[in-house]
Amino acid sequence: MRIQLSEHFTYKKLLLFSLPTIAMMIFTSVYGIVDGFFVSNYVGKTAFAAVNLIMPYLMIQGCFGFMIGTGGGALVAKTLGEKKREAADRYFTMLICFTVLLGVLISAVSILFMRPIVLFLGAKGGMIQDCMTYGIIMSAFNAAFMLQFFFQSFFVVAEKPNLGFGITMAAGLTNIVLDALFIAVFQWGVAGAAAASVIGQCVGGVLPLLYFGMPRQEAPEESAGRRDAEKRLPETGGSLKKVSGERLWKNTSLLQLKKTKMEAGILLRTCGNGSSELMSNISASIVGMLYNFQLMKYAGENGIAAYGVVMYTQMIFFAIYIGYAVGTSPIVSYHYGAGNHGEMKSLLQKSLLLMAGTGIVMMVSAQASASVLSGIFVGYDRELLAVTEHAFIIFACSYLLSGFNIYASSFFTALNNGAISAAVSFMRTLVFQTGAVLILPLILGIDGIWWAVTVSEVMACLISVVFLVVKRKKYHY
Numbered sequence: 001m002r003i004q005l006s007e008h009f010t011y012k013k014l015l016l017f018s019l020p021t022i023a024m025m026i027f028t029s030v031y032g033i034v035d036g037f038f039v040s041n042y043v044g045k046t047a048f049a050a051v052n053l054i055m056p057y058l059m060i061q062g063c064f065g066f067m068i069g070t071g072g073g074a075l076v077a078k079t080l081g082e083k084k085r086e087a088a089d090r091y092f093t094m095l096i097c098f099t100v101l102l103g104v105l106i107s108a109v110s111i112l113f114m115r116p117i118v119l120f121l122g123a124k125g126g127m128i129q130d131c132m133t134y135g136i137i138m139s140a141f142n143a144a145f146m147l148q149f150f151f152q153s154f155f156v157v158a159e160k161p162n163l164g165f166g167i168t169m170a171a172g173l174t175n176i177v178l179d180a181l182f183i184a185v186f187q188w189g190v191a192g193a194a195a196a197s198v199i200g201q202c203v204g205g206v207l208p209l210l211y212f213g214m215p216r217q218e219a220p221e222e223s224a225g226r227r228d229a230e231k232r233l234p235e236t237g238g239s240l241k242k243v244s245g246e247r248l249w250k251n252t253s254l255l256q257l258k259k260t261k262m263e264a265g266i267l268l269r270t271c272g273n274g275s276s277e278l279m280s281n282i283s284a285s286i287v288g289m290l291y292n293f294q295l296m297k298y299a300g301e302n303g304i305a306a307y308g309v310v311m312y313t314q315m316i317f318f319a320i321y322i323g324y325a326v327g328t329s330p331i332v333s334y335h336y337g338a339g340n341h342g343e344m345k346s347l348l349q350k351s352l353l354l355m356a357g358t359g360i361v362m363m364v365s366a367q368a369s370a371s372v373l374s375g376i377f378v379g380y381d382r383e384l385l386a387v388t389e390h391a392f393i394i395f396a397c398s399y400l401l402s403g404f405n406i407y408a409s410s411f412f413t414a415l416n417n418g419a420i421s422a423a424v425s426f427m428r429t430l431v432f433q434t435g436a437v438l439i440l441p442l443i444l445g446i447d448g449i450w451w452a453v454t455v456s457e458v459m460a461c462l463i464s465v466v467f468l469v470v471k472r473k474k475y476h477y
Contacts, residue, residue, distance in 0.1 A: 147206075
């Protein structure tokens with residue numbers, strides 16, 4: 001069933017359209033976690049702590065691709081809604097080139113300064129060499145990492161979320177199989193984990209280039225269906241004719257690579273609009289480093305290892321929220337560009353209700369599975385297992401409101417209002433969480449570190465509500 005951006009979205013269509021992106025984000029998180037699983041169980045606790053120590057910095061590098069993908073995706077989707085398809089293709093191609101160039105530059109700087117970075121993060125003893133090895137290999141292929149994040153957003157804009165999920169599956173399976181081979185069989189340690197990851201990232205970053213590089217083809221039925229949909233008011237709920245016979249080896253998406261040139265204005269708008277996602281991820285990484293500093297102070301190596309497990313599992317739960325936000329943002333951008341205010345209001349109301357219901361389910365399920373999930377990573381160490389399980393149960397309370405805040409930030413990005421989106425992300429992750437992780441341990445000890453994220457989500461929720469109410473008349477939702 002081909003669902004197009006121009007349609008009226010019921011709950012069913014929202015879920016069907018966003019489900020492949022949600023699955024893609026979950027699978028990306030799962031195969032990202034595989035490194036930690038194999039390193040922890042086959043290399044040891046020190047190597048596992050080293051990977052967790054360098055990971056926040058590595059995520060900052062890759063998230064520049066997420067910034068360009070989300071910010072550019074909103075701009076390109078809005079351009080498609082304005083019926084400027086040629087401009088959309090040109091912007092899309094330009095942003096790919098910019099992503100590659102920026103990725104190569106970041107790689108060079110990171111490799112050159114890797115040792116000072118590792119020492120700054122607090123690595124000691126045997127952790128230093130493991131951090132260096134893992135960090136240098138991962139940084140060398142940062143352009144592919146950034147492209148993988150970039151295309152996760154643009155597959156949705158191109159109305160190809162299923163294809164995006166398929167390519168993510170291929171990249172993830174590559175990583176998982178090679179992790180088992182390089183670490184468990186060849187015993188290459190953290191170098192094997194990094195090698196498996198970058199090969200998987202190359203699959204996820206290069207295959208989309210081959211697909212979008214093919215000439216775009218549009219079936220006559222699809223073209224007629226799209227014109228028919230665009231004539232209807234979204235409020236009528238009219239459905240499109242189903243398009244069958246689509247072949248994955250033909251570019252039947254809304255986008256293709258075209259001859260382009262760098263346009264400073266478009267790049268600035270893209271980076272400005274996507275800055276909230278970059279800020280959110282950079283802030284999360286900075287806060288992650290701060291958590292590591294605090295945990296080293298209050299609990300030592302066990303604290304960092306426990307935090308690593310909590311973060312790995314959090315990635316899976318947050319992937320549902322992020323996948324929904326990424327999967328539905330182009331819909332909001334398209335209807336914003338087309339001036340369909342009624343559909344925008346409907347999308348916001350449905351999404352907020354979905355986030356509320358999902359938050360309750362996620363918190364309860366996370367707490368119920370804390371023992372099992374903790375045991376997968378650190379079941380070999382009874383003391384570490386107890387610390388991890390306790391942290392997990394407290395941390396899971398944050399899932400109740402995190403989906404609402406993630407969607408609120410994404411909603412304003414979709415409206416091309418990067419300033420508000422960045423403000424929500426900045427306050428949520430850097431200001432509130434930093435303050436909480438510094439102050440709460442003075443009152444509650446190590447439990448204050450685990451409660452910090454929940455406190456920050458409560459405060460961010462208040463900020464999100466204020467912005468949604470204040471901007472309601474401007475955007476007519």
